[in-house]
Amino acid sequence: MNFIENILTSVVLDEATILEKNQLSKAAYRIRTQSDKIKNLDFLPGSFLRMGIGIGKDELSMKDKVRSYSVWDIDQKAGHMDIAIATHSNGIGSHWIKDCKVGDRVFFKTKKGKFLVDDQAESYLMIGDLSALSHLYMIRRSLPSDKLVKGIVYSQRQExxxxxVDGTSPFDLYELPQNPILPILTKIKEVLPELKGKKMVYIAGDSRLCIELNQFFRKELNWETKFIKTKPFWNPEKKGLE
Structure with missing residues (x-):
């Protein structure tokens, strides 16, 4: 490790061990990490991780050694966190998740951000692609059971x-190309009449779709900004923390 990596792993980031790994689909893996640090986290559903996944690889730049991933599930009593990682980007993280093994060390730090569970609405609409699926699942499970939740999730291949994590598939899943703004708008208009009372939308994944849908809810539907939550997870022209 170089000097900066030593600071990252000894001061900035916490250490965990990969306890389990399995393939979820043709384009996603799950890992379970374990650490005593997880037991004492000030955690809110919707939080994410900064993970050092290229530590020790001198051929990588520093921005390529840190990636952001959603917390899919957490058991603080046991000190476990589950993370789902998609591989279709074929980037540094995709190669890392394919190659990592049970017993490997990982370095992480939790971040809250603003894309967190919020129970002040009565009905919820969740929209995203494969990259956002585990995050939206986590938020849905963390809402009170009396909330109405609808979801529109897509990928280029439905498989x-x-x-x-509980074996359910509570969202409507679709096979759509990247940035499918027109089909998604059609599906939103079909679902909206089912939403009652105070409504909130979570939009995540492709940054292009996040921008378009944010404008649609604000300007065409006149929703209040506080009830429109967006989180761009990736952009086809950028990588990592750019």
Missing amino acids: ELFDD
């Missing part, structure tokens, strides 16, 4: 999508 890339996967069930939630």
Whole structure:
């Protein structure tokens, strides 16, 4: 490790061990990490991780050594966190998740951000692609059971999508190309009449879709900004933390 990596792994990031690994679909893997640090986290559903996945690889730049991933599930009593990682980008993280093994060390730090569970609405619509699926699952499971939740999730191949940790598939899943703004708008208009009372939308994944849908809900539907939550997870012209 170089000097900066030593600071990252000894001061900035916490250490965990990969306890389990399995393939969820043709384009996604799940790992379970274990650490005593997880037991004491100030955790809110919707939080994500900064993970050092290229530590020790001198051929990588520093921005390629840290990736952001959603927390799919957490058991703080046992000190476990589950993370789902998609591989269709074929980037550094995709190669890492294919190659990593049970017993490997990983380095992480939790971040809250603003794309967190929020129970102030009565009805919810969740929209995203494969990259956002585990995050949306986590938020849905964390809402009170009396909330109405609808979901529109897509991938270029439907077999890339996967069930939630409890074995359920609560969202409507579709096979659509990247940035499918017109089909998604059609499906939103079909679902909206089912939403009652105070409504909230979570939009995540492709940054292009996040921008378009944010404008649609604000300008065409006149929803209040606080009830429109967006989180771009990736952009086809960028990588990592760019």
